[in-house]
Amino acid sequence: MPPNDETDPLSNIDPVIHAPARLKLITQLYVVEEADATFLSNATGLTWGNLSTHLRKLEEHQYVKIDKEFRGRKPRTVISLTERGRTAFQQYRTTIQTALNDLPN
Amino acid sequence: MTDQDLKALEQRTFRTVTDDGLWDVLIAAPFANLAIAPLLSEDLGDFWSSALLAPFWLATYLVIRVVRHRIIAPRVGTVRFGADRQQRLRRLGIVMVVVNVIAAGLGVVAFIGVQLDWIDLGNGSIGYPLLLGITILIGFSVAAAVTGIPRYYLYGLLLAVAPLVGEWLWRQGHATHHGYPVVFGAAAAIIFITGMVRFTAIVRSHPLPHHTAPV
Numbered sequence: 001m002p003p004n005d006e007t008d009p010l011s012n013i014d015p016v017i018h019a020p021a022r023l024k025l026i027t028q029l030y031v032v033e034e035a036d037a038t039f040l041s042n043a044t045g046l047t048w049g050n051l052s053t054h055l056r057k058l059e060e061h062q063y064v065k066i067d068k069e070f071r072g073r074k075p076r077t078v079i080s081l082t083e084r085g086r087t088a089f090q091q092y093r094t095t096i097q098t099a100l101n102d103l104p105n
Numbered sequence: 106m107t108d109q110d111l112k113a114l115e116q117r118t119f120r121t122v123t124d125d126g127l128w129d130v131l132i133a134a135p136f137a138n139l140a141i142a143p144l145l146s147e148d149l150g151d152f153w154s155s156a157l158l159a160p161f162w163l164a165t166y167l168v169i170r171v172v173r174h175r176i177i178a179p180r181v182g183t184v185r186f187g188a189d190r191q192q193r194l195r196r197l198g199i200v201m202v203v204v205n206v207i208a209a210g211l212g213v214v215a216f217i218g219v220q221l222d223w224i225d226l227g228n229g230s231i232g233y234p235l236l237l238g239i240t241i242l243i244g245f246s247v248a249a250a251v252t253g254i255p256r257y258y259l260y261g262l263l264l265a266v267a268p269l270v271g272e273w274l275w276r277q278g279h280a281t282h283h284g285y286p287v288v289f290g291a292a293a294a295i296i297f298i299t300g301m302v303r304f305t306a307i308v309r310s311h312p313l314p315h316h317t318a319p320v
Contacts, residue, residue: 027106031115032184038314039122039182048314074179093106 034080129300134165140290143282180311204244234268
């Protein structure tokens with residue numbers, strides 16, 4: 001998590017979530033219970049390579065849970081947001097909203 | 106990123122994974138049966154020509170399940186939705202059961218009524234087709250509202266007007282069997298073709314991934 005500076009809301013923005021590709025992924029996962037890698041790749045427009053990199057980063061921070069399972073004989077990767085990831089996203093939304101509201105018109 | 110935006114994203118996600126055109130095919134099936142059954146009734150009798158609906162619809166449903174599993178899921182991906190969406194879908198299921206029971210009940214009442222001379226569909230009012238039309242319209246409107254797929258409203262209107270137009274055609278002497286083969290046949294064809302166009306577009310725009318997921 002980034003250092004917490006009460007005076008500057010922008011410094012509280014979570015850099016793990018703030019990257020556009022990861023923000024897309026985490027937002028998509030926030031509105032569902034779980035999704036497979038194929039769906040996430042289609043929904044975010046990320047290639048397999050990019051998807052893998054960003055999901056690993058989110059997994060490192062325990063924001064997502066990645067499960068490998070078999071449907072018939074085909075492997076399937078299912079991704080879901082953890083409680084920690086959900087909370088981090090909610091916090092991110094609040095921080096961004098506060099930061100934007102604080103901007104002068 | 107407001108709550109409204111997230112709700113819209115959830116709705117869009119739901120449409121992406123469910124609106125594959127195959128529901129349209131499933132919707133078209135019973136109405137195709139309504140068109141065909143009257144034509145078969147002379148050979149099979151009213152009961153058996155109508156009873157064909159169940160295996161016909163079941164076969165369509167099974168084929169659609171296989172197609173969705175083998176063709177759509179590997180291309181579009183799969184999603185499990187949250188509790189709120191699942192609850193809304195359960196409610197939709199209940200409404201659909203009620204609507205189908207009412208529609209089937211109307212059919213049974215009409216069948217028995219004609220047999221026992223309670224109902225004269227020959228010169229009677231348009232009450233029966235009107236009631237059937239309203240029931241269909243309610244069912245499709247609820248489905249459109251819950252799924253967020255606006256063309257279901259159009260299907261509702263199309264199918265609600267069908268029995269009235271059929272009745273009119275029949276009274277004018279332009280169609281047999283209360284016009285059912287013509288109007289429900291046309292409506293089922295329109296819905297089926299719409300579904301197939303949507304299905305083809307989705308298959309074309311979502312090629313199979315070359316590799317399995319890397320993560």
